[in-house]
Each structure stands twice: as C-alpha cells, then as structure tokens.
Amino acid sequence: MPSKSPAQTLAEKADKKANSSAGWFSSSSTKFEEAGDLYQQAANAYKLEKQFREAGDAFAREAECREKCKETNEAANAWWNAAKAYKQGHPDLAIQALTQTITHYTHAGRFRQAADREKEIGQLYQNELGDLGKACESYERAAEWYSQEDAGSTANACYKDAADLHADLENYPQAIQRYEQVANHSLASPLTKYSVREYWLRASLCALAMRDTVTAKRNIAKYSSQDVTFTSTRECKFINVLIEAMESENQEAFTAAVVEYDQVTRLDNWKTAILLKVKRGIQETDGGIL
Incomplete structure (x- = not known):
C-alpha cells in the first residue's frame, strides 16, 4: 500500500x-x-x-x-x-469560492475588496469558461462597487470591459451606453481626456454594426459638442468616411478607409471583428473580406 x-x-x-466531539474542557x-x-x-x-x-x-x-x-x-x-488554488484548472470551483469570499466582504462593508474578487470572477467567465454574458454582469457589478468606493478609474476600466463584451454579444445599445459613460467620466480629467476619442470610436462602430447611420451621425454631432477637438481627430474622420461608404453601399470605399486607418493606427482584434460585421451589413457583391 x-x-x-x-x-x-x-x-x-x-x-x-x-468530526470529534468536544471534550469536557474545550x-x-x-x-x-x-x-x-x-x-x-x-x-x-x-x-x-x-x-x-x-x-x-x-x-x-x-x-x-x-x-x-x-x-x-x-x-x-x-x-x-x-479560489487561487482552484484557478489552476478548476475555474468553476474558483468562481464558487470567490463568491463565498465576496459574501463575507460585503457583509463586512469591504466593497473595494469585493469588487476586486468580482472582477476576478468576470475574468474567469471571460477567459476560462467563455461565458461572456456572465462576465459582463460581473464586470458591471465590480464597477458599481468601485464607483461607490471612489475608485473611478478602476470602475471605468471594468465598464469598458463590459462594453466590449456587450458589443461581442451584439448588445449594441448597451455597449454604446457604457462607452459613453466611460467617455463622460474620462472627459472630466486632463489625465484621461486623451482616451475619450477611443471610446467614442468604439461607440460609433457599434452604431454602424446596428446599420444605423442616423444614430451614428447624431452621436458624432453630440461628441463634437462635448469636445470641439473631436471633429479634427482621425477617429472622427474615419467614422464619417465609413458612414458615407455605408450610405452609398460602397464596399471598395469602406475597405480602402479601413486599410488606410490601419496603416497609421493598428486595428486591434475587437475593432477588426466589428468592422467585419459592419462590412457584412453593406450589401456584399464580391464576398470579399477586410
């Protein structure tokens, strides 16, 4: 043996x-x-x-x-x-253990730590279990707790992750709402103001993925009124060219705009995926890809 x-x-x-019975003196x-x-x-x-x-x-x-x-x-x-031990190959059990941790933290009013653990749950759902809906819920819950605890930039990062996932799930109105929320928060600080055009670009791409150029144009006008420098940015010009290509159902112009933008500012996987969805929304004739 x-x-x-x-x-x-x-x-x-x-x-x-x-499992022992307590003795007389203990x-x-x-x-x-x-x-x-x-x-x-x-x-x-x-x-x-x-x-x-x-x-x-x-x-x-x-x-x-x-x-x-x-x-x-x-x-x-x-x-x-x-949870940390279970993370080595047992993400479902890690989530259960983290949930127990969060219960203790929230009862003790330790919402900052609860938010940290909830964010971990979101990452496990997203990266290990591929459940984007549950991941989205966890990121948003974590963001709310971070906001309550005055951790605005950390809350923003979670809301942005949730927005990306909403878009992946094609919940475009929710994604736009979250991107705009993050942008509004970022506008308030000189340190984060530079990132606003990225959020507005993502929100605009979501509107185009809905094949809604009217909303896209209205939102562009709204963003430009919030920050007058936006109209001169590459992001704004790019969106305007895409809107024009969509409205004229011009696949070649759409593809040319994407290629030109990508040569200067590399498109990440998220943008590439959503642009493919937008392109499919234009009446395809040659079955091409980006």
Missing part, C-alpha cells in the same frame, strides 16, 4: 479533529479553530505537491471551520486561498 503524503496525513488529522469553537489550522496546513502541503484541486478543497474546509467559530475575516481569506 502506497504511503500517505504529508498533505494527506494532515488532511486526515484535520477531518478527525473537525468548546466546539476551539475544536473548529484547531481543525481550521490543520486544514490550512494540509492545503499548503497539497500546494507544494502541486495538487491544486485537493489544496482548494482543504482551504474550503478550513473556511467552513472558520465560519463555524465566527472568524469571518479568516473565513474570507481561506475562501480566497481556495
């Missing part, structure tokens, strides 16, 4: 302690404190052995012990440690 690893030995010791609280300490040691030993699922399970058991003896800060920390 193979010998038990140090981690397994500690985990069994922890189980035994957690309270059940003491029992769970001791079991929690043993589960923590077992979890760290599992991490050394690179057994991350088992490490996560041990941290989760530690968290449950901490909860039983009302050590809420320690419980929150144990759930977070569980």
Whole structure:
C-alpha cells in the first residue's frame, strides 16, 4: 500500500479533529479553530505537491471551520486561498469560492475588496469558461462597487470591459451606453481626456454594426459638442468616411478607409471583428473580406 503524503496525513488529522466531539474542557469553537489550522496546513502541503484541486478543497474546509467559530475575516481569506488554488484548472470551483469570499466582504462593508474578487470572477467567465454574458454582469457589478468606493478609474476600466463584451454579444445599445459613460467620466480629467476619442470610436462602430447611420451621425454631432477637438481627430474622420461608404453601399470605399486607418493606427482584434460585421451589413457583391 502506497504511503500517505504529508498533505494527506494532515488532511486526515484535520477531518478527525473537525468530526470529534468536544471534550469536557474545550468548546466546539476551539475544536473548529484547531481543525481550521490543520486544514490550512494540509492545503499548503497539497500546494507544494502541486495538487491544486485537493489544496482548494482543504482551504474550503478550513473556511467552513472558520465560519463555524465566527472568524469571518479568516473565513474570507481561506475562501480566497481556495479560489487561487482552484484557478489552476478548476475555474468553476474558483468562481464558487470567490463568491463565498465576496459574501463575507460585503457583509463586512469591504466593497473595494469585493469588487476586486468580482472582477476576478468576470475574468474567469471571460477567459476560462467563455461565458461572456456572465462576465459582463460581473464586470458591471465590480464597477458599481468601485464607483461607490471612489475608485473611478478602476470602475471605468471594468465598464469598458463590459462594453466590449456587450458589443461581442451584439448588445449594441448597451455597449454604446457604457462607452459613453466611460467617455463622460474620462472627459472630466486632463489625465484621461486623451482616451475619450477611443471610446467614442468604439461607440460609433457599434452604431454602424446596428446599420444605423442616423444614430451614428447624431452621436458624432453630440461628441463634437462635448469636445470641439473631436471633429479634427482621425477617429472622427474615419467614422464619417465609413458612414458615407455605408450610405452609398460602397464596399471598395469602406475597405480602402479601413486599410488606410490601419496603416497609421493598428486595428486591434475587437475593432477588426466589428468592422467585419459592419462590412457584412453593406450589401456584399464580391464576398470579399477586410
């Protein structure tokens, strides 16, 4: 029979302690404190052995012990440690553990930390599980908490991530709303004002993806009234050329504008994808691509 690893030995010791009956002179609280300490040691030993699922399970058991003896800060920390272990290949379990962490943080009024963990959930949904809808919800919830805690630029970054995902999901009106919200916030500061034209470009591309040149033109006029320098930017000129190409159903002019813009300012994957959608909206005759 193979010998038990140090981690397994500690985990069994922890189980035994957690399931034992409290003695005459010790309270059940003491029992769970001791079991929690043993589960923590077992979890760290599992991490050394690179057994991350088992490490996560041990941290989760530690968290449950901490909860039983009302050590809420320690419980929150144990759930977070569980999440970090589960992230090594078990994103669904990591999300469950992070959700438990957030519950403790919000009850304690620690909304900044809750926002950090909610953002992590968004990243797991987006990058590991490919659930863009759930990722969007998490980014927006995190952004609201960051805003409440006066962390405006961090909130903005989350709202922008949510806007990108809304657009990926073709929820264009919601995407436009979020981009404009981020732009309005960025306009207020000289440090972030430079980024506004990027958000307005993205919002305008969403309007074009809806095949709504009327809204696109109206929004361009609105943005130009908010910042008079916008009309002279490459972004604004680019959108105007695209609107013209769409209205005249001129695929060649559309493609030429995209190529010219890309030569000076490289198009990222998000813009490339949405421009392909916009182009498909123009009545295609040659079946070409960008």
